[in-house]
Amino acid sequence: METKIIDDIMHLIVSKSIEHGEKLPSENEFAKRYKVPRMTVRNALTKLEERGYIYSKQGKGRYLKEESxxxxxxxxxxxxxxxxxxxxxxxxxxxxxxxxxxxxxxxxxxxxxxxxxxxxxxxxxxxxxxxxxxxxxxxxxxxxxxxxxxxxxxxxxxxxxxxxxxxxxxxxxxxxxxxxxxxxxxxxxxxxxxxxxxxxxxxxxxxxxxxxxxxxxxxxxxxxxxxxxxxxxx
CATH class of the missing domain: 3.40.1410.10 (Chorismate lyase-like)
Structure with missing residues (x-):
């Protein structure tokens, strides 16, 4: 399921369904949507962050990086x-x-x-x-x-x-x-x-x-x- 979360978010990025700088849903929202533990969502988002697609703002959430x-x-x-x-x-x-x-x-x-x-x-x-x-x-x-x-x-x-x-x-x-x-x-x-x-x-x-x-x-x-x-x- 972690891989599916990553793939789905990548599809949104590639298809431009979300805008650069836009805030992503919270870990809890993703967990409810995919019916998985919050840790599974966190692992998926962490991998996307490590790959440079999203970034975190402390206390505010995760955002899609600005356009290259x-x-x-x-x-x-x-x-x-x-x-x-x-x-x-x-x-x-x-x-x-x-x-x-x-x-x-x-x-x-x-x-x-x-x-x-x-x-x-x-x-x-x-x-x-x-x-x-x-x-x-x-x-x-x-x-x-x-x-x-x-x-x-x-x-x-x-x-x-x-x-x-x-x-x-x-x-x-x-x-x-x-x-x-x-x-x-x-x-x-x-x-x-x-x-x-x-x-x-x-x-x-x-x-x-x-x-x-x-x-x-x-x-x-x-x-x-x-x-x-x-x-x-x-």
Whole structure:
């Protein structure tokens, strides 16, 4: 019966039979409607909340989440995330959250075309649109390519802007991969989302057009519950 309650509410959401921001019936009302214990209803609603479809207001009940914002975001191409958001007119804020050396990872090292003894650093930024966390960007770069990355990394908000300062002008992406994962406890805090909200993962390599050198391996984690993404090619 718990599954049926979830399915019925999901049908109401998909069919737009309830409005975004609308209050759901109480646990007692659902329990009477389905003739089940209140705990069964609570478990069903908790799962929907964990998946990011509804939210609770203490002492007031549960509500359907507001409609997702549609982000015109091209997941591949020649333009940086910062430039794309500014061009689209979004209010973007970026916080640098990490710059640290990472352990050997075969995929990353192969992508960067470097030897195992070369140090690789992860530069992480969290992106906000209109004050809402939308994504975590991780850029993996080699100290061999960027000798001052440990010093410069904590100040970087846009990797493309950093590359331009160093003389790199045009960029392309290759080997773009799309997958789904669930957030770790740290990622839940950074993205203000629940444990069962899927994250869209985009991985790619950024190439300097002039030299054909790999500048970075990129891994981006996008929230799936708050935004809709235009994934057209540039």
């Amino acid at each position: 914002m549609q982000i015109q975001l091209h997941l591949t191409g020649k333009t940086s995330f910062t430039d794309k958001m500014k061009q689209a007119g979004y209010k973007l804020k970026t916080d640098n959250i990490v710059c640290e050396k990472v352990a050997y990872n075969e995929q990353i090292y192969n992508s960067l075309n470097i030897e195992a003894e070369v140090d690789v650093y992860k530069v992480g930024r969290i992106r906000y649109i209109d004050g809402e966390p939308i994504a975590i960007h991780y850029s993996f770069v080699s100290e061999k390519m960027f000798p001052k990355i440990l010093e410069d990394g904590p100040k970087i908000e846009s990797m493309f802007a950093y590359y331009r300062e160093l003389g790199y002008k045009k960029f392309i992406s290759k080997k773009s991969l799309l997958s789904i994962t669930f957030p770790t406890s740290d990622e839940q805090q950074l993205l203000s989302c629940k444990s069962m909200v899927p994250l869209i993962v985009v991985e790619s390599d950024c190439i300097d057009v002039a030299s054909n050198k790999v500048l970075e391996h990129t891994k981006i984690l996008y929230r799936s519950d708050k935004f809709k993404y235009d994934i057209s090619m540039d």
